[in-house]
Amino acid sequence: MKDITPRRVKVSGWRNRLAASRRFQRWAARFPLTRRITRNEGEQLFDLVSGFVYSQVLQALVQLDALKDIAAKPVTPDDLAKKHEIDPARMRVLLHAGVSVGLLKLKKPDRYALTQRGASLLGVPGLEALIRHHSVFYRDLQDPVALLRGDVETELSEFWPYVFEGPSALPEDVAHTYSNLMADSQGLIAEDTLRFVSLKNVKRLMDVGGGSGAFLAVAGKAYPNLQMALFDLPAVTSQAKDVLKAAKVWDRTEVIAGSFRKNDLPEGADAISLVRVLYDHEDGTVKKLLADVYAALPPGGRIIISEPMSGGQAPLRATDAYFAFYCMAMQTGQVRSSDKIAKFCENVGFIGIEKPKPFRPYVTSVVSAVKPI
Numbered sequence: 001m002k003d004i005t006p007r008r009v010k011v012s013g014w015r016n017r018l019a020a021s022r023r024f025q026r027w028a029a030r031f032p033l034t035r036r037i038t039r040n041e042g043e044q045l046f047d048l049v050s051g052f053v054y055s056q057v058l059q060a061l062v063q064l065d066a067l068k069d070i071a072a073k074p075v076t077p078d079d080l081a082k083k084h085e086i087d088p089a090r091m092r093v094l095l096h097a098g099v100s101v102g103l104l105k106l107k108k109p110d111r112y113a114l115t116q117r118g119a120s121l122l123g124v125p126g127l128e129a130l131i132r133h134h135s136v137f138y139r140d141l142q143d144p145v146a147l148l149r150g151d152v153e154t155e156l157s158e159f160w161p162y163v164f165e166g167p168s169a170l171p172e173d174v175a176h177t178y179s180n181l182m183a184d185s186q187g188l189i190a191e192d193t194l195r196f197v198s199l200k201n202v203k204r205l206m207d208v209g210g211g212s213g214a215f216l217a218v219a220g221k222a223y224p225n226l227q228m229a230l231f232d233l234p235a236v237t238s239q240a241k242d243v244l245k246a247a248k249v250w251d252r253t254e255v256i257a258g259s260f261r262k263n264d265l266p267e268g269a270d271a272i273s274l275v276r277v278l279y280d281h282e283d284g285t286v287k288k289l290l291a292d293v294y295a296a297l298p299p300g301g302r303i304i305i306s307e308p309m310s311g312g313q314a315p316l317r318a319t320d321a322y323f324a325f326y327c328m329a330m331q332t333g334q335v336r337s338s339d340k341i342a343k344f345c346e347n348v349g350f351i352g353i354e355k356p357k358p359f360r361p362y363v364t365s366v367v368s369a370v371k372p373i
């Protein structure tokens, strides 16, 4: 028979030795001064152990559009069971789990309504689409050790082929899917970026890797006299017209199709933004891109980098776990700290580097710098 007694593990440091000791754990769970801490620690540990199930509860609620149905009016398990041909008892399990993770609440014994958190989820543009898209990421994470070893043919690296193969390899439908994902989530990124960077004195802003123009749409609205240029791969820029027209900034935006891997960046902008661009690429590409941005800017010109960044010496869940593994599954790029990005900027000649404390690090962080006069 298999031996299931826990093996004694060697633990360094007296605090951790105590924390790992079953005898101490039992004592601490009873002792009045440590009882609460022990319970909290236990709950947090269990949350970590079971987090993947909570995410799948969320996935099921989103896939079934259940949050939208419940937002319209509270439902019973039977209501949703019928609609989705799922056994009512199982549907009750899902809805109850939804309550446990804080998205739903029980109104009457068998009627479920949305909580404020559930409603906020529906209010964040693109969040449901991102959750749906996570089923791909989830499959890539199935064997995390194999992923770390580089032994997995990941689906995400298929989904983002432009990173490897350049413009000609990007089919229009793939371009659409990912541009929509990007554009939907751009609102919050733009908000947080413009919170830290003023474009008051900028005459022309070029957004490199600007996707379908969602960042420029927001920047252009905030600065009515700003002239703008969008630089991206041809299959992506072809979708920009609609976005820029809808935002009423089309007449002051030049769309330039090209690849920063193959072409020089056009001159003429006194500020260049790179929004969620660097983390898609390896260090060599990033260093070259930053040098190209430096070359394209006039003296006094500004570079603005905005993307989720690592917490560096104080790792963050959102970036050092979520985005770091996302990049790994994409099989290129990496999440970098603002210090590392700042160093890269400094190395190509930028000065006056600013790294404001991010408002929502899970949304974005900003680094900006200036080309010396």
Ligand SMILES: C[S@@+](CC[C@H](N)C(=O)[O-])C[C@H]1O[C@@H](n2cnc3c(N)ncnc32)[C@H](O)[C@@H]1O
Binding pocket: 162, 163, 166, 182, 183, 186, 189, 208, 209, 210, 211, 212, 214, 215, 231, 232, 233, 236, 258, 259, 260, 261, 262, 274, 275, 276, 277, 280
């Ligand atoms: C993660 S998306 C970000 C899009 C947009 N900046 C945003 O935040 O919504 C990265 C963008 O970089 C663009 N990109 C990737 N490789 C590129 C290249 N070689 N030249 C120009 N753009 C490129 C992609 O097409 C895509 O629009």
